[in-house]
Amino acid sequence: MPRSAVMVALSPAERQELERLSRTPSVSNQLAQRARIVLRAAEGASNREIAAELGLSLPTVGQWRSAFVREGAPGLADRPRSGRPRRLDEQAAKLIVAKALEAPPPGTSHWSVRDLGRELALPPTTVHRVLRANRVKPHQVRTFKHSKDPQLAAKVCDIVGLYLDPPEGALVVCVDEKTHIQALDRTQPLLPLRPGLAERRTHDYVRHGTTNLYTALEIASGQVVGECRPRHRHQEFLTFLRRVVREFPEGELHIVLDNSSTHSTPEVKRWLARHKRVSFHFTPTGASWMNLVECWFSILTRKQIRRGTYDSVPQLITAIKRFIAAHNEHATPFVWTKSAEQILAKAVRQGTSGTEH
DSSP, X not given: OOTTSOOOOOOHHHHHHHHHHHHOTTSOHHHHHHXXXXXXXXXXXXXXXXXXXXXXXXXXXXXXXHHHHHHOXXXXXXXXXXXXXXXXXXXXXXXXXXXXXXXXXXXXXXOOHXXXXXXXXXXXXXXXXXXXXXXXOTTOOOOBOOOOOXXXXXXXXXHHHHHHSOOTTOEEEEEEEEEEEEEEEESSOOBXXXXXXXXXXXXXXXXXXXXXXXXXXXXXXXXXXXXEEXXXXXXXXXXXXXXXXXXXXXXXXXXXXXXXXXXSSHHHXXXXXXXXXXXXXXXXXXXXXXXXXXXXXXXXXXXXXXXOOOSSHHHHHHHHHHHHHHHHXXXXXXXXXXXXXXXXXXXXXXXXXXXXX
């Protein structure tokens, strides 16, 4: 070993820490590499040998070997770098945030970093950095719907109770309609997926008609029963209910529904009165998201309808039937995770002004 090389001796605790640093994926590559330098040095390797093994220069190996001898493992960490001193004090940063939370000037709906910079005589980059650090995003907007159902708490508890603790021997089925599904075709053939290129399609399309999908999701198994109908009326809904009863012929049948007018017509009520084993459970108004079949509709849209092209309604219906069949082959239960208390804590808010669109 050259005379200039510094001897390295490791305690068991230091060796364990260096080995951890050299293997942990969350540690930066630089720190892991410095730990390997010290470990090899402790094994008696020379700077030249370590440099050749790790692909480093001799000065780099010598620097971190000496740093460890002087300071131990903390000496391997990066030092704060010198640079231009911070020019924006804390008070100025608070002023930017406060201004961003105020109403924008007339003629615009929200602040931009350039508008804020112009207003406060600051560079847009400075404004952007402060807003990002404080997680203030004037350019973003989120929508919400506040349910005004007078039976909100009772309905939430009823449906969540069905999901989390259904009656023994009973089936819980979520029923809904996905209406006016469009059979859309593109004006030019699709350009397929290629390495480095996404699938491409024309912006314009040809509309070949629509269909209405009636769906029932049995939450314990994830199995789906569905059929397409040309119209959306109580007659079609009743026809589908009869099929649901045939598909699930035994035990109590609890059906979760939203508040569509087709679900509460006199004809539907008379049908329900004749079928004593069937119970309807309506979601609160403005809260159809509590119907678990909406999750399945989202999967259908993302995996089939949105990316598909159809030159006729029958072709669209065939694609939907195939998707349902493929889903049922590998169906898994739909599991509800939120308690009624958690939902109501967010749903019942004081001081809201209603629905934001």
